[in-house]
Amino acid sequence: MKKSGHLDRAAGVMVGLACGDALGAAYEFGGPYPADMAVKMNGGGAFGWEPGEWTDDTSMAIPLLELIASGERPRGYNLRSAVKGWIDWMQDAKDVGNQTSAVLGEARLASGGDFYELDTAAMVAAREFQVQFPDAAGNGSLMRTAPYGLAGQDLEYVAITAAGQSELTHPHADAVTACAIWSAAIKHAVDTGELDIRVGLQAGVSETNEPDRFVLWETRIKEAEKSAPEHFTQNGWVVQALQGAWSSIVHSGDRADNDPRHVRRALEMAVRGGGDTDTVAAIAGGLIGAAYGVSAIPQEWKRRIHGWPGWRADELVEHAITATQEWTEYGRSSENSWPATDYCDYSDWRGTETCVPHPHDRGVYLGGIGALDNLPGDVDAVVSLCRVGRKQVPGAIAREDRVSAWLVDSDDPDDNQYVDFVLYEAADMVARMRQEGKTVLLHCVQAHSRTPAVGALYAARHLGVPIDDALRDVTAILPMADPNPAFVAAIRRIANEGEER
Incomplete structure (x- = not known):
C-alpha cells in the first residue's frame, strides 16, 4: 500500500543521491573530519568538480534510471542500453572507478561495438576480473543502484534485478547482496516513508536461501548502528560503504520525529566520515531521500546539482516520477502530463496573469x-x-x-x-x-x-x-x-x- 506523498518520495531518491554525491565530491580521500566542520557544496576536490557537480555515482545511476523510466523491465538483454550509457559516459568522465573502468573497457573491445553483445561482454569481463582479483568488492555497483528502488511491484523483484545490475561490473557476493538489500529498502521507503533496512535485508537475502548470509549481514547492520560513520574507514569496500551510509542515517536522527532536517544532518555526517565521501553520501542520499521526499532536501542543494548528461534536478525529478509509475503486464502507459510535459495547462484558471x-x-x-x-x-x-x-x-x-x-x-x-x-x-x-x-x-x-x-x-x-x-x-x-x-x-x-x- 502506497502512502500519500509517494511522488514526493520517488523524486527524493534521485535528488537525494545526487545531492549527497555533489556534497561529498570536494572531501573525497580526506578525513575523517571534525563533527563541527561545515560541509558545503563548493566543488573542487581531487578532480576539480564544479560546485554542485555530481560524480560517477550519479552519472552511472542515470542510464539505469532511464531504462526503468522507459517502461522496459530492467532484466536480461534490456540492460544493454545501460552498459552502452556507461561506456558513452566513460569516454569523457573525470573519474571512473578502477574495476568499472577495466570491465567496461574490456566489454567495449570484446563486443566490437555490437550493441546486442554489450551486456554479455560486460558480465564475462566482470567475471574474469573477479577471477583475477577474487577479493575485489568495491562500492561501484552499490553507488548506482538507487533507481531500482523505483522499479517493480514488490521488494523481491527489486532485490533480484538490483543484484543483476551489480553482476555487470561487480559480481562479488558482497556487492551483489548489498545492492539487493539497499534497493529493496529504497523501494520500501518510497512506498511507505519508512526507513527500515531490515525489510531490505529480508528481501535481499531471502531469495538466496542462505541463512549464513542473512546472519552475516544482520551482524554488519548492527555494527553500523553501533558505530559512527568515521569508524568505517575502508569504505571503498562495498560493505563498509553500506555501513557508513546506514550509520550516518541512524546516528543523525529518528524517522519517527518526521524532521526534514534529518536529511541534511545525515548527508553531512556521511561526508564527515571521510574516505570515499561522495559515494557514501550518495548511497545514504538515495535511501533517506526516498523516506523523506524531495520536499525535505535543502533548496540550495537542489538548485546547484548538475552533471552528465547535462541534467539538473528537474530531469532527475522527471525521470524518477516517470519510473515509479505503476507497472502492468504490458509495461506502463505514458501520459503527456507533469512532469513529462513542456507546458502545464492552466488555461481554465482565472487571474493567472497577475x-x-x-x-x-x-x-x-x-x-x-x-x-x-x-x-x-x-x-x-x-x-x-x-x-x-x-x-x-x-x-x-x-x-x-x-x-x-x-x-x-x-x-x-x-x-x-x-x-x-x-x-x-x-x-x-x-x-x-x-x-x-x-x-x-x-x-x-x-x-x-x-x-x-x-x-x-x-x-x-x-x-x-x-x-x-x-x-x-x-x-x-x-x-x-x-x-x-x-x-x-x-x-x-x-x-x-x-x-x-
Whole structure:
C-alpha cells in the first residue's frame, strides 16, 4: 500500500543521491573530519568538480534510471542500453572507478561495438576480473543502484534485478547482496516513508536461501548502528560503504520525529566520515531521500546539482516520477502530463496573469503562472511554487536561477508533510537570490495562497516586517490573495520562532 506523498518520495531518491554525491565530491580521500566542520557544496576536490557537480555515482545511476523510466523491465538483454550509457559516459568522465573502468573497457573491445553483445561482454569481463582479483568488492555497483528502488511491484523483484545490475561490473557476493538489500529498502521507503533496512535485508537475502548470509549481514547492520560513520574507514569496500551510509542515517536522527532536517544532518555526517565521501553520501542520499521526499532536501542543494548528461534536478525529478509509475503486464502507459510535459495547462484558471512588485522590495515580483509569458524585463530569477513544464520558464532565465518548491495549496497535513520547512526554504531562496543581485519572480498559479504566504514570510524573515503587517500588505496588492489557514499558521510560527532566536 502506497502512502500519500509517494511522488514526493520517488523524486527524493534521485535528488537525494545526487545531492549527497555533489556534497561529498570536494572531501573525497580526506578525513575523517571534525563533527563541527561545515560541509558545503563548493566543488573542487581531487578532480576539480564544479560546485554542485555530481560524480560517477550519479552519472552511472542515470542510464539505469532511464531504462526503468522507459517502461522496459530492467532484466536480461534490456540492460544493454545501460552498459552502452556507461561506456558513452566513460569516454569523457573525470573519474571512473578502477574495476568499472577495466570491465567496461574490456566489454567495449570484446563486443566490437555490437550493441546486442554489450551486456554479455560486460558480465564475462566482470567475471574474469573477479577471477583475477577474487577479493575485489568495491562500492561501484552499490553507488548506482538507487533507481531500482523505483522499479517493480514488490521488494523481491527489486532485490533480484538490483543484484543483476551489480553482476555487470561487480559480481562479488558482497556487492551483489548489498545492492539487493539497499534497493529493496529504497523501494520500501518510497512506498511507505519508512526507513527500515531490515525489510531490505529480508528481501535481499531471502531469495538466496542462505541463512549464513542473512546472519552475516544482520551482524554488519548492527555494527553500523553501533558505530559512527568515521569508524568505517575502508569504505571503498562495498560493505563498509553500506555501513557508513546506514550509520550516518541512524546516528543523525529518528524517522519517527518526521524532521526534514534529518536529511541534511545525515548527508553531512556521511561526508564527515571521510574516505570515499561522495559515494557514501550518495548511497545514504538515495535511501533517506526516498523516506523523506524531495520536499525535505535543502533548496540550495537542489538548485546547484548538475552533471552528465547535462541534467539538473528537474530531469532527475522527471525521470524518477516517470519510473515509479505503476507497472502492468504490458509495461506502463505514458501520459503527456507533469512532469513529462513542456507546458502545464492552466488555461481554465482565472487571474493567472497577475504580476506586481512586492510592497517591501521592488526587486521581487509576486504573480501567477501567466507572468512567465510576459516577464518584466529586469527579472532574471524565478521561484515557482506550483508545477511548471519543461519550457514554461523562459529560456532567458539561467537554469540555476529557476527554482521549484514542492508545495501543494492545501491545508491537509498529508499533502504537505513539512509545510514549515518548505515555506521557509522558499522564502530564504528568494532572499539568497536577492543577495546575489537578482530580480526575482515569485509565483504560483493565481497568486492566491502560496505566493502571498511565501512573499509575506520573506518580508518577515529578511526585511524585518512584522508578519501580520507583511501578510496584510502582500494580500492587499494581490487581487485573488487568500492564503489557506495552514500556510498562515505556518508563516506565523516560523516568523515568531525567528524572533525568539
